[in-house]
Amino acid sequence: MTGIRRSALVASALALALILPAIAQEAAPDFASLEAAQSAANAKPGPRTVPGRAIPVPSTASPQLQAMIAAPYRVPGWNADPKDASAWKELISSRAALAAAAAKAVREKLGVSMEATQIGGVGVFILTPTEIPPANRNRLLVHVHGGGYVFGPGESGTGEAIPMAAFGGFKVISIDYRMPPDFPYPAAMDDAMAVWKEIVKTYDPHNVAIFGSSTGGGMTLAMVLRAKQEGLPLPAAIAPGTPWSDLTETGDTYLTNEWVDNVLVSYNGWLKRAALLYANGHDLKDPQLSPIYGDFSGFPPAILTSGTRDLFLSLTVLTHRKLRRAGVEAELQVFEGMSHAQYYFDPFVPESKEAFTEIARFFDKQLGK
């Protein structure tokens, strides 16, 4: 790319970025001009050229979800670029402190108790709702948290396990697996599998499901792949939410929803850095890191969740399709306007409760008693 072209692009992009928010409050962009420019720019086969524009908050989400959709990009956050291990640790622990405090508040509001313990030598948190209905007494959910294999240590990783316990009436074991910078791949998977091996000794695996979102969704799939490989019992159902099933930038919505998703914003922010930190030189396309490249035959029934603005919408639907092509019973739910994994950020948003209630209904249908 020549310097002149790049300057022109940046100038145009900046001009648009500055002008559009002001315009959006007054009137829609000039359609006739866009119509001509866009038709000209998309008159031949090739990449899709789209114009810069301001996209309003949809009226079709609940008011609470609308507020989440309207929220600014997560800054600092989406483009964090820690330069060394100590900078990573500082970022991880500052975010963990906030998330742990939020998790505590949610536990109290939803009446979920928490106990820290160890299973198979690995730290776990046991989340127990006020009441476990009789049908769920012998059932267990295993949770692997999200956070790009770097965020979510300790209590801060339990955010998603709490509404699942509360809305589903399930006992949940959330795995506090080791993470980079100190413990890159395969530490996280080794820990998750150590817990799984212990659990299937005391629970009938027909009564156990595994779930988790984002990185936790990828790990859920990778755990089933590894259990298959090692001849271990499989869970009776899984709920990989918006799974990070491909750690490379492969999948259409990595690009169509770039700059639209206000949670992850772009693959080329912290996300790519976390992928490389975790892989630690290992092939990103190894199915243990990017389970979309694995063999899904024999997988247990699955329910997948995403949103129309989710950077991982493609990963979710590609995973869903690949499960279906492998003959696996698999359901898909997609929420209007949602960016990445927003359904577990605040369990009091109506769409969040809906998402967890659907997953609970699916588990209830699939699990033995």
Place this chain on the structure above:
Amino acid sequence: MTGIRRSALVASALALALILPAIAQEAAPDFASLEAAQSAANAKPGPRTVPGRAIPVPSTASPQLQAMIAAPYRVPGWNADPKDASAWKELISSRAALAAAAAKAVREKLGVSMEATQIGGVGVFILTPTEIPPANRNRLLVHVHGGGYVFGPGESGTGEAIPMAAFGGFKVISIDYRMPPDFPYPAAMDDAMAVWKEIVKTYDPHNVAIFGSSTGGGMTLAMVLRAKQEGLPLPAAIAPGTPWSDLTETGDTYLTNEWVDNVLVSYNGWLKRAALLYANGHDLKDPQLSPIYGDFSGFPPAILTSGTRDLFLSLTVLTHRKLRRAGVEAELQVFEGMSHAQYYFDPFVPESKEAFTEIARFFDKQLGK
């Protein structure tokens, strides 16, 4: 909006539209500059500001689907603006001639025979596959075609019915309902219901499903609403594909996928004009025109289909969620990179066959014999 601001916007948009395709062939946009501009433009709650950019064809679709994704905007077509009834008729019949020829070729390749007849005074086409498996001998599918309530008269509306008959092994009756400009709302619905009333006299409704995409998806939903209202039997299952369930520009992907979807491109092309022509002054939010505003309780099991680039992705997922909240069994399938309704444009694309095979599997599960 002031004239100066609008000029600046148009100049920027045009500059981007002209520059980006050239850049795309050389290198990715300059991420660091976009990162700064985008973070600044999205630092406060409000509309999402996105930059103009070139989005490559995803490697995650089949080669045949990749070719469809790479295709130019449908020009002339997406922004057609017929000025009077005779201009509409000319456009409709020129498109119909092409579509009818394509449908004939597909029938021959898939071994589906066609018979034109009338049911309840309404023209229909009966599509019959070479072989109907014993389980399907007493079953029937009723098809309502897409085309914005204006396109698809006669044989040209049978495109989607052919792969459904062939891949599912079902007898299909495709309704050639009346359309504008001569016959606006409610002629299309009156015709569809006249056929339905006759069919339930000779077929056990437990053995009958209704399906259709886009406008046909909206009509499928509206037929169930009207059957409920009139106390008629309901079908045993429905497959509203990427349903035009809201004729107003309501739904997030009307905007997030504007300029991305290369089939419809924008609500503000022919689509909006067709909505107004059909409604003929009637309220666009009447549930008979926009069934998303109707009461879905008591609906039969449904399977919905869309794509990640579909302008109607939001309409599809909003309809799916509303069905689920009404307690209806409802499945969702979303295909990578697909624009609006592309799964029925060419039944020889692997994802097309997959979509119809899933719908057939769903019907097989839901219908009596």
